[in-house]
Amino acid sequence: MRVLAHVDLDAFYTQVEVQRNPSLKGTPVVVVQYNPYGDLRTVKPSDNRLFPDSNGSIIAVSYEARKHGVKRNMMAQAAKKLCPELSIVQVPVAHGKADIQIYRDAGAAVISVLSSDGAICERASVDEAYLDVTAGAQQLLAAAAAAAAGGGDAAGDALQAQLGAGGSQQQQQAVDDAGAQPAAVGPLLPLPESIEGWHVADAAEPGAAGVAAWWARPAACWNNDELLLAAGAVVVARLRASVAQQLGYSCSAGIAHSKILAKLGSGLNKPAQQTLVPAAAVPGLLGPLPLPKLRQLGGKFGEELMTGLGVSTVGELAAVPLPRLEALVGLENAAWLQRLAQGKDDEEVKPRTLPKSISCGKTFRGASALTGLTAVHGWLSQLATELQERLDNDRRQHQRTPSQLTVSIDTLAAAAAGPDSAAVPGASAAIVQAAAAGPAAAAAGRATPQNWRAGVAAVSRSTPLRRPVAEVMAADALKLVKKWARDRGQGWKIIGIFISASNFVAAPTGASTLDSDSCSTASSS
DNA sequence: ATGGTGCCACA
């Protein structure tokens, strides 16, 4: 049985900012994004980025601020009404857009610590990772077993250290032996001195008391999986301590036998806490859980399930007969769902600490929407410049270079969405109709904000990434957009542009810039 | 006046 963990940095962006400005420590802090239209001024990471009057939208909330009811996506000034002493930190701005590089770098440092001790580590986002600590847990148990059997714990530790990762056969054997003798289980893995902030999901008592009680259960109550899970919890606690000590960041974690439960567990007790999810706790945990709380069921699919099946909790979903489930979502989804509803999830922790793509983009809301190719070119240049910087760093650090360039645009069609007008390309008939039936109907024949919005459509086009150089990438991206504009005809608004570099291939360090300079100068256009 | 990213499944 695997032992997996989900590690989640607590209100990460605010932690990064507090570390950069320690006077904020222990105070309510939010991080906001605020991009005045057309303003290309940069706000460097090292600038004073405290903006008490900013009304940007909040993307991270410190736990002190959460106590006052401040939430993500709130406007900063609305939050300040809830919490007058709130510190508002603005995300750095470069190339006319928010630049979250300082958080990426901090996240990479965390990933580095989490993956330094042999755990398989999958970067799930800038502030989250999945770990497979099965090997480490087995190793810990084997060492404990050896110590218990031999009496000399030092000798046991030394032996296990010698066995190292290559000794997994013997270690597994030791674990199995231990499991075969339940009487030895209790004393086998001593409860760590400090279990502050530890929890066992669905325990009779909350917090450390519950953990202690769980740990102190009669030896006959333990099974191998629980033993492994307990050992995994020790491994994860050590990793979290390393993150705290080496980097100064607090994080929370869930430890379980599947990704889905580990993820659920990490959110049960925050901040700076960790939660074990033993198999025995799963029915009690999932039964009353609202469907949208499960990863993957937070959106339309979950909504479809709730309305289509008349269920609202995971327990109710688990009780739906398979045929009924199949009728609604198909064979494959039904089988997957039924297992998911029991906390069963075979998804592996993929050994991947680096992003598979690097992208940047910007939205242009309302009046800032782009209507001409000149503006598009200007922003593509900005985005490509940032992209090149990030690709340069990525190549230097990871000896790889992307081979594919994708440009995506979010667009609004200009065609009027009046009742008798042609359908807006990219918009479903239902949406167009809904828009036409609304207040905008009176303005049929003219483009109004309402029917502009009805025509939103995303378009993406890819091309080989010739050279990771801003001018080249911007030019190639512009070509794709020009072609789209030509095909599309007159009358469009672009409300978002994104460029992405992907399909990385190995590349030697350092040569990129020199090669591109000596090959052919990019100043052809 | 909910931004910027990144992953994945599907067709």
Place this chain on the structure above:
DNA sequence: TGTGGCAC
């Protein structure tokens, strides 16, 4: 290859 969904 492009679209859409999900998550934070």
